[in-house]
Amino acid sequence: MHLDHSHHGPAAVGADARRADGTRRALRIGLGGPVGSGKTATVAALCRALRDELSLAVVTNDIYTREDAEFLLREAVLPPERITAVETGACPHTAIRDDISANLEAVEDLEDAVGPLDLVLVESGGDNLTATFSKGLVDAQIFVIDVAGGDDIPRKGGPGVTTADLLIVNKTDLAPYVGSDLARMAADAKAQRAELPVVFQSLRGADGVRDVAAWVRARLGAWTA
Numbered sequence: 738m739h740l741d742h743s744h745h746g747p748a749a750v751g752a753d754a755r756r757a758d759g760t761r762r763a764l765r766i767g768l769g770g771p772v773g774s775g776k777t778a779t780v781a782a783l784c785r786a787l788r789d790e791l792s793l794a795v796v797t798n799d800i801y802t803r804e805d806a807e808f809l810l811r812e813a814v815l816p817p818e819r820i821t822a823v824e825t826g827a828c829p830h831t832a833i834r835d836d837i838s839a840n841l842e843a844v845e846d847l848e849d850a851v852g853p854l855d856l857v858l859v860e861s862g863g864d865n866l867t868a869t870f871s872k873g874l875v876d877a878q879i880f881v882i883d884v885a886g887g888d889d890i891p892r893k894g895g896p897g898v899t900t901a902d903l904l905i906v907n908k909t910d911l912a913p914y915v916g917s918d919l920a921r922m923a924a925d926a927k928a929q930r931a932e933l934p935v936v937f938q939s940l941r942g943a944d945g946v947r948d949v950a951a952w953v954r955a956r957l958g959a960w961t962a
Protein backbone atom coordinates (compact mmCIF):
# COMPACT_ATOMS: atom_id res chain seq x y z
CA MET A 738 0.00 0.00 0.00
CA HIS A 739 1.28 3.41 -0.98
CA LEU A 740 1.06 5.77 1.99
CA ASP A 741 3.22 8.69 0.88
CA HIS A 742 0.97 11.75 1.05
CA SER A 743 3.75 14.26 0.50
CA HIS A 744 3.52 14.46 -3.28
CA HIS A 745 0.88 17.02 -4.11
CA GLY A 746 2.16 19.46 -6.69
CA PRO A 747 0.24 22.33 -8.27
CA ALA A 748 -1.95 19.95 -10.26
CA ALA A 749 -3.39 18.30 -7.12
CA VAL A 750 -7.00 17.44 -7.86
CA GLY A 751 -8.71 15.83 -4.87
CA ALA A 752 -12.47 15.78 -5.23
CA ASP A 753 -12.68 19.28 -6.72
CA ALA A 754 -13.78 19.67 -10.30
CA ARG A 755 -10.90 22.02 -11.00
CA ARG A 756 -7.18 21.76 -10.58
CA ALA A 757 -5.25 24.31 -8.57
CA ASP A 758 -4.45 26.25 -11.75
CA GLY A 759 -8.18 26.67 -12.51
CA THR A 760 -8.40 24.30 -15.46
CA ARG A 761 -11.05 21.60 -15.43
CA ARG A 762 -9.67 18.23 -14.45
CA ALA A 763 -10.46 15.00 -16.23
CA LEU A 764 -13.73 13.17 -15.62
CA ARG A 765 -12.84 10.09 -13.58
CA ILE A 766 -14.85 6.92 -14.06
CA GLY A 767 -14.31 3.83 -11.90
CA LEU A 768 -14.91 0.26 -13.06
CA GLY A 769 -15.56 -2.27 -10.29
CA GLY A 770 -16.94 -5.77 -10.05
CA PRO A 771 -15.91 -9.36 -9.42
CA VAL A 772 -12.60 -10.76 -10.70
CA GLY A 773 -12.96 -12.03 -14.26
CA SER A 774 -16.20 -10.24 -15.14
CA GLY A 775 -14.54 -8.25 -17.93
CA LYS A 776 -13.37 -4.96 -16.39
CA THR A 777 -10.00 -4.92 -18.16
CA ALA A 778 -11.56 -6.06 -21.41
CA THR A 779 -14.09 -3.23 -21.14
CA VAL A 780 -11.33 -0.71 -20.38
CA ALA A 781 -9.38 -1.92 -23.43
CA ALA A 782 -12.45 -1.68 -25.67
CA LEU A 783 -13.29 1.81 -24.35
CA CYS A 784 -9.75 2.99 -25.04
CA ARG A 785 -9.96 1.74 -28.62
CA ALA A 786 -13.38 3.33 -29.11
CA LEU A 787 -12.53 6.73 -27.58
CA ARG A 788 -8.81 7.33 -28.03
CA ASP A 789 -9.15 9.19 -31.35
CA GLU A 790 -11.69 11.67 -29.99
CA LEU A 791 -10.55 12.15 -26.37
CA SER A 792 -7.39 12.55 -24.35
CA LEU A 793 -7.60 9.62 -21.95
CA ALA A 794 -5.59 7.57 -19.49
CA VAL A 795 -6.03 4.47 -17.34
CA VAL A 796 -5.17 3.53 -13.75
CA THR A 797 -5.36 -0.17 -12.91
CA ASN A 798 -5.44 -1.64 -9.41
CA ASP A 799 -3.97 -5.09 -8.98
CA ILE A 800 -3.58 -6.97 -5.74
CA TYR A 801 0.04 -8.16 -6.05
CA THR A 802 0.97 -7.68 -9.70
CA ARG A 803 0.66 -5.29 -12.62
CA GLU A 804 -1.16 -7.85 -14.78
CA ASP A 805 -3.99 -5.63 -15.95
CA ALA A 806 -1.69 -2.74 -16.86
CA GLU A 807 0.62 -5.16 -18.63
CA PHE A 808 -2.28 -6.58 -20.61
CA LEU A 809 -3.30 -3.07 -21.70
CA LEU A 810 0.32 -2.26 -22.60
CA ARG A 811 0.66 -5.48 -24.61
CA GLU A 812 -2.55 -4.74 -26.44
CA ALA A 813 -1.27 -1.19 -27.06
CA VAL A 814 -4.69 0.30 -26.37
CA LEU A 815 -2.96 3.58 -25.36
CA PRO A 816 0.62 4.86 -25.39
CA PRO A 817 2.49 3.45 -22.36
CA GLU A 818 2.76 6.81 -20.57
CA ARG A 819 -1.05 6.86 -20.32
CA ILE A 820 -1.32 3.61 -18.33
CA THR A 821 -0.41 3.37 -14.63
CA ALA A 822 -0.67 0.46 -12.20
CA VAL A 823 -1.36 0.74 -8.47
CA GLU A 824 -0.46 -2.32 -6.42
CA THR A 825 -3.04 -2.53 -3.65
CA GLY A 826 -1.80 -5.39 -1.48
CA ALA A 827 -4.35 -7.70 0.07
CA CYS A 828 -7.31 -5.29 0.21
CA PRO A 829 -8.23 -4.04 -3.26
CA HIS A 830 -11.39 -2.33 -2.00
CA THR A 831 -9.40 -0.23 0.51
CA ALA A 832 -7.41 1.45 -2.26
CA ILE A 833 -10.53 2.62 -4.08
CA ARG A 834 -12.74 3.36 -1.09
CA ASP A 835 -10.90 4.13 2.16
CA ASP A 836 -7.29 5.13 1.53
CA ILE A 837 -7.48 6.49 -1.98
CA SER A 838 -4.17 8.40 -1.82
CA ALA A 839 -2.22 6.05 -4.10
CA ASN A 840 -4.94 6.23 -6.74
CA LEU A 841 -5.30 10.02 -6.51
CA GLU A 842 -1.56 10.36 -6.85
CA ALA A 843 -1.56 8.07 -9.89
CA VAL A 844 -4.23 10.26 -11.54
CA GLU A 845 -2.29 13.45 -10.76
CA ASP A 846 0.96 11.99 -12.04
CA LEU A 847 -0.74 11.02 -15.31
CA GLU A 848 -2.03 14.55 -15.82
CA ASP A 849 1.42 15.95 -14.98
CA ALA A 850 3.07 13.54 -17.41
CA VAL A 851 0.81 13.76 -20.47
CA GLY A 852 -0.95 17.08 -20.02
CA PRO A 853 -4.66 17.86 -19.65
CA LEU A 854 -6.88 14.80 -19.90
CA ASP A 855 -10.57 14.52 -20.72
CA LEU A 856 -11.10 11.14 -19.11
CA VAL A 857 -9.36 8.80 -16.66
CA LEU A 858 -10.63 5.23 -16.27
CA VAL A 859 -9.82 3.65 -12.89
CA GLU A 860 -10.16 -0.16 -12.77
CA SER A 861 -10.53 -1.67 -9.30
CA GLY A 862 -8.61 -4.76 -8.25
CA GLY A 863 -11.95 -6.52 -8.15
CA ASP A 864 -12.98 -8.71 -5.31
CA ASN A 865 -16.64 -9.20 -4.62
CA LEU A 866 -20.06 -7.65 -4.96
CA THR A 867 -19.57 -5.05 -2.22
CA ALA A 868 -16.56 -3.09 -3.52
CA THR A 869 -17.46 0.48 -4.44
CA PHE A 870 -15.40 3.59 -5.15
CA SER A 871 -15.03 6.63 -2.95
CA LYS A 872 -16.70 9.71 -4.42
CA GLY A 873 -13.42 11.48 -3.67
CA LEU A 874 -11.73 9.28 -6.27
CA VAL A 875 -14.24 8.94 -9.11
CA ASP A 876 -17.11 11.03 -10.45
CA ALA A 877 -19.09 8.05 -11.70
CA GLN A 878 -18.86 4.31 -11.35
CA ILE A 879 -19.53 1.37 -13.60
CA PHE A 880 -20.13 -2.06 -12.08
CA VAL A 881 -19.30 -5.03 -14.30
CA ILE A 882 -20.81 -8.48 -13.78
CA ASP A 883 -21.06 -11.29 -16.30
CA VAL A 884 -23.61 -13.89 -17.24
CA ALA A 885 -21.26 -16.77 -16.38
CA GLY A 886 -21.09 -15.65 -12.74
CA GLY A 887 -24.69 -16.80 -12.31
CA ASP A 888 -27.94 -15.25 -13.46
CA ASP A 889 -29.05 -14.64 -9.86
CA ILE A 890 -26.42 -11.93 -9.24
CA PRO A 891 -28.69 -8.99 -10.15
CA ARG A 892 -31.34 -10.37 -7.79
CA LYS A 893 -28.85 -10.70 -4.94
CA GLY A 894 -28.18 -6.97 -5.10
CA GLY A 895 -25.35 -5.37 -3.11
CA PRO A 896 -24.12 -1.79 -3.48
CA GLY A 897 -22.39 -2.30 -6.84
CA VAL A 898 -25.46 -3.79 -8.51
CA THR A 899 -27.95 -1.43 -6.89
CA THR A 900 -26.16 1.94 -6.85
CA ALA A 901 -23.54 2.02 -9.64
CA ASP A 902 -24.20 4.75 -12.20
CA LEU A 903 -24.06 2.09 -14.90
CA LEU A 904 -24.42 -1.69 -14.54
CA ILE A 905 -22.81 -3.79 -17.28
CA VAL A 906 -23.90 -7.41 -17.69
CA ASN A 907 -21.01 -8.71 -19.78
CA LYS A 908 -20.37 -11.88 -21.85
CA THR A 909 -23.90 -12.24 -23.17
CA ASP A 910 -22.37 -14.51 -25.85
CA LEU A 911 -21.87 -17.12 -23.11
CA ALA A 912 -25.50 -17.15 -21.92
CA PRO A 913 -26.56 -20.20 -23.99
CA TYR A 914 -23.59 -22.23 -22.72
CA VAL A 915 -24.03 -21.49 -19.03
CA GLY A 916 -27.83 -21.50 -19.04
CA SER A 917 -28.22 -17.88 -17.94
CA ASP A 918 -31.61 -16.30 -18.49
CA LEU A 919 -30.91 -12.79 -19.81
CA ALA A 920 -34.55 -11.67 -19.56
CA ARG A 921 -34.62 -12.63 -15.91
CA MET A 922 -31.32 -10.82 -15.28
CA ALA A 923 -32.75 -7.72 -16.95
CA ALA A 924 -35.94 -7.85 -14.88
CA ASP A 925 -34.01 -8.38 -11.62
CA ALA A 926 -31.60 -5.55 -12.43
CA LYS A 927 -34.53 -3.24 -13.18
CA ALA A 928 -36.14 -4.14 -9.86
CA GLN A 929 -32.89 -3.34 -7.98
CA ARG A 930 -32.00 -0.18 -9.89
CA ALA A 931 -35.26 1.48 -10.92
CA GLU A 932 -34.24 4.11 -13.50
CA LEU A 933 -30.46 3.58 -13.31
CA PRO A 934 -29.14 2.25 -16.64
CA VAL A 935 -28.09 -1.33 -17.43
CA VAL A 936 -26.16 -2.41 -20.53
CA PHE A 937 -25.97 -6.01 -21.72
CA GLN A 938 -22.88 -6.48 -23.84
CA SER A 939 -20.59 -9.04 -25.43
CA LEU A 940 -17.06 -7.95 -26.18
CA ARG A 941 -16.75 -10.91 -28.55
CA GLY A 942 -19.02 -9.17 -31.03
CA ALA A 943 -18.07 -6.32 -33.36
CA ASP A 944 -18.20 -2.96 -31.57
CA GLY A 945 -19.41 -4.72 -28.42
CA VAL A 946 -18.59 -1.71 -26.23
CA ARG A 947 -20.73 0.70 -28.30
CA ASP A 948 -23.46 1.32 -25.71
CA VAL A 949 -21.00 1.85 -22.87
CA ALA A 950 -18.91 4.22 -25.01
CA ALA A 951 -22.08 6.22 -25.70
CA TRP A 952 -22.83 6.38 -21.99
CA VAL A 953 -19.27 7.62 -21.30
CA ARG A 954 -19.63 10.31 -23.99
CA ALA A 955 -22.90 11.46 -22.40
CA ARG A 956 -21.30 11.67 -18.94
CA LEU A 957 -18.43 13.63 -20.40
CA GLY A 958 -20.85 15.97 -22.14
CA ALA A 959 -22.60 16.66 -18.81
CA TRP A 960 -19.23 17.10 -17.06
CA THR A 961 -17.90 19.68 -19.49
CA ALA A 962 -21.21 21.56 -19.89
Ligand SMILES: Nc1nc2c(ncn2[C@@H]2O[C@H](COP(=O)(O)OP(=O)(O)O)[C@@H](O)[C@H]2O)c(=O)[nH]1
Binds near residue numbers: 776778911
Ligand atom coordinates in the same frame (compact mmCIF):
# COMPACT_ATOMS: atom_id res chain seq x y z
N1 LIG B 1 -16.80 -14.81 -23.99
C1 LIG B 1 -16.47 -13.61 -23.51
N2 LIG B 1 -15.35 -13.47 -22.79
C2 LIG B 1 -15.04 -12.23 -22.32
C3 LIG B 1 -15.87 -11.10 -22.56
N3 LIG B 1 -15.31 -10.03 -21.95
C4 LIG B 1 -14.18 -10.48 -21.35
N4 LIG B 1 -14.00 -11.80 -21.58
C5 LIG B 1 -12.90 -12.67 -21.11
O1 LIG B 1 -13.05 -12.88 -19.71
C6 LIG B 1 -11.78 -13.00 -19.09
C7 LIG B 1 -11.65 -12.01 -17.93
O2 LIG B 1 -11.72 -10.70 -18.46
P1 LIG B 1 -11.00 -9.49 -17.73
O3 LIG B 1 -11.32 -8.27 -18.51
O4 LIG B 1 -9.56 -9.79 -17.50
O5 LIG B 1 -11.76 -9.47 -16.31
P2 LIG B 1 -11.50 -8.55 -15.03
O6 LIG B 1 -10.88 -9.44 -13.99
O7 LIG B 1 -12.87 -8.11 -14.60
O8 LIG B 1 -10.63 -7.40 -15.45
C8 LIG B 1 -10.74 -12.76 -20.18
O9 LIG B 1 -10.29 -14.01 -20.65
C9 LIG B 1 -11.54 -12.02 -21.26
O10 LIG B 1 -11.03 -12.22 -22.56
C10 LIG B 1 -17.06 -11.28 -23.34
O11 LIG B 1 -17.85 -10.38 -23.59
N5 LIG B 1 -17.31 -12.56 -23.78
Ligand SMILES: [Mg+2]
Binds near residue numbers: 777778805860863
Ligand atom coordinates in the same frame (compact mmCIF):
# COMPACT_ATOMS: atom_id res chain seq x y z
MG1 LIG C 1 -8.85 -6.70 -14.62
